Amino acid sequence: MAKGNLHAAFDDSEVSPRDLAARAAWLSFVGGMTQDQIAQELGISRQRAQRLVARASSEGLIRVRIDHPIARCLELERDLKRRFGLEAAWVSPGIGAGADPLNGLAPFVAPVLERLFEDETPKVFALGTGRTLKTVVDHMRTTEGAHHKLVSLIGNVAPDGSASFYEVIMRLAEKTRARHYPMSAPVAVRDAEELALYRSLPHIKAARKLAQSADLAIAGIGQMGNDAPLYIDGFLTAEELADLQAAGGVGELCGHIFDREGRYLDHPVNHRMVGVRVPEAEMPVYCIGAGKSKVTAMRAALGGGLITGLFTDEWTANTLISE
Numbered sequence: 409m410a411k412g413n414l415h416a417a418f419d420d421s422e423v424s425p426r427d428l429a430a431r432a433a434w435l436s437f438v439g440g441m442t443q444d445q446i447a448q449e450l451g452i453s454r455q456r457a458q459r460l461v462a463r464a465s466s467e468g469l470i471r472v473r474i475d476h477p478i479a480r481c482l483e484l485e486r487d488l489k490r491r492f493g494l495e496a497a498w499v500s501p502g503i504g505a506g507a508d509p510l511n512g513l514a515p516f517v518a519p520v521l522e523r524l525f526e527d528e529t530p531k532v533f534a535l536g537t538g539r540t541l542k543t544v545v546d547h548m549r550t551t552e553g554a555h556h557k558l559v560s561l562i563g564n565v566a567p568d569g570s571a572s573f574y575e576v577i578m579r580l581a582e583k584t585r586a587r588h589y590p591m592s593a594p595v596a597v598r599d600a601e602e603l604a605l606y607r608s609l610p611h612i613k614a615a616r617k618l619a620q621s622a623d624l625a626i627a628g629i630g631q632m633g634n635d636a637p638l639y640i641d642g643f644l645t646a647e648e649l650a651d652l653q654a655a656g657g658v659g660e661l662c663g664h665i666f667d668r669e670g671r672y673l674d675h676p677v678n679h680r681m682v683g684v685r686v687p688e689a690e691m692p693v694y695c696i697g698a699g700k701s702k703v704t705a706m707r708a709a710l711g712g713g714l715i716t717g718l719f720t721d722e723w724t725a726n727t728l729i730s731e
Contacts, residue, residue, distance in 0.1 A: 423479070425460075426467070430476040431501055432457055433464035438512050439503035449504050484725040488718060491729050492710040495692065496717035499725045509698040509721050510543055517696055517719045518547035521626070525553035525584045532557045533586075534619045534684070536627030536662045537564070538574045538637060540696050545579045553584030559618045560591040561625060561662040562683035566642055567594070573641070591615045595643050595663055596680045606682050619684045622691055629697040630660040631705045638663065648677055659705025661686055661695070661714060668704070670712010692716040698724040707731070 423431075428450070435441045435449060447457040469476045481499040488497040500516035503509070521544065524533075535541070535558060558581055564572045572595070581588040593612050597603045606612055619625075630637040632653060638660060639649045655675055656667040664685045666672045672685065686693045694717035697706050707728055709715050720728070 425463075426469075426476065427478050427480070429460045429464040429467070430469050430478055432460035433469055434478075434501045434512070435504060436461050438515055439507055440511075441504060445504070481722060481725075484722065484729070487729045488720075488725055492718075493713070494710075494716060494718055496694070497725075498719045500698075500719075500721045502722040509724065510540060513696070513698045513719065513721050514540075514543040514547045516721075517544045518549075520719070521545075522548055522551050524624070525551050525556060525586070528555070530555045530557075531623040532559060532618060532621065534559050534561045534622035534625040534686075534691070535576050535580065536561050536625070537572060537576050538628040538630065540628035541576045541626070542574045542579065544696060545576055545583060548580075548583045550583050553586045556584065556586040557618070558584070558586045558588040559615055559622060560589065560683070561619050561627065561686060562681075563591050563593040563595040563663075565592070565594045567596075568642070589615050589618055591619075591683055593682045595682065596677065597682060598680070600679070603680060603682065612682065616684055620688045620691075622688075625686045625688075625691055625693045627662055627686065627693065627695055629695050629702055629705050629709060631701045632657045632659055632665060633701065635701060636660075638665075644677065651675075652677060658708050661693070661709065666708060666712065666714065668708050668711075670708045670710070670714050687714060687716070694719065696720075703727055 432446050432450065435446045441449065443454050443457045447454045450457065478501050481501055484499040485497040488494055498520055500513050503512035533556060558577050560577050564575050566572055577588050577590050591612065593606045597606060636649055638644045652665055652675060655673055657665040657673055658668050659666055662683055663681045664672055664678050665675065672678060693715045695709065695715040696719040698721040703724060
């Protein structure tokens with residue numbers, strides 16, 4: 409954003425008072441901003457910022473989560489669907505320059521996922537892993553979803569034999585009481601012989617078959633810069649990361665690396681992944697991601713048709729549709 413704040417992205421005169429009140433409340437309760445900071449972020453006086461937050465409270469817009477769709481975010485959702493052919497898009501309000509975008513995105517996504525699990529029709533949900541999805545699940549309330557099934561798309565064992573720190577399926581099962589099927593295997597194996605061995609194990613075969621038939625996949629997205637989650641978490645060596653970058657890798661879904669066109673690389677690392685590559689057949693894939701480090705990977709995945717639904721924030725949505 410040109411001036412480093414949200415006010416630079418919209419004209420105050422074109423925003424409804426209720427929208428502005430909801431945005432001020434979001435910055436206060438989710439972004440943790442003071443009234444002075446809210447005033448600076450929105451380009452208004454401190455007194456008006458105070459009145460807007462008070463209005464949001466008195467009109468019932470605040471339930472820790474903001475219970476009012478902001479018009480600009482709805483416009484961005486429509487633009488994302490039109491631009492990238494998505495079947496669904498959700499855009500959370502920005503929480504200000506310099507803040508971790510996940511702090512605003514996670515509490516926004518959580519109630520949407522809760523509603524998915526409140527659906528009375530039994531479904532199979534296939535899950536990725538990682539910090540983003542873990543944080544979203546941590547924000548979810550307990551809901552009754554025992555009629556659903558959860559299955560992992562990716563292994564949960566690190567190269568040193570330890571469990572993955574960002575395992576999601578167990579946390580989500582606790583929140584929903586859904587039956588769950590983790591993929592108890594390494595994220596990646598050493599060679600083709602080991603891959604065949606793991607994929608021949610009955611519990612891995614069952615988990616992969618269930619994941620491939622899922623009604624919906626939900627995953628985060630990883631970048632492939634020097635801060636790549638696969639590298640930081642020990643699943644790639646520095647040499648493997650450099651080789652993947654040289655081969656054109658810019659992002660990954662559930663451990664599988666793709667290029668700028670959203671095409672999965674024909675690379676040894678991809679061939680050693682135990683889990684399921686998405687999308688599988690007609691399976692919808694809903695991706696959660698936001699922030700500068702994720703933009704290149706998200707644009708590639710969108711352009712390549714790897715995802716059908718997107719959860720992101722205001723800044724990221726603006727960036728994706730403007731370039």
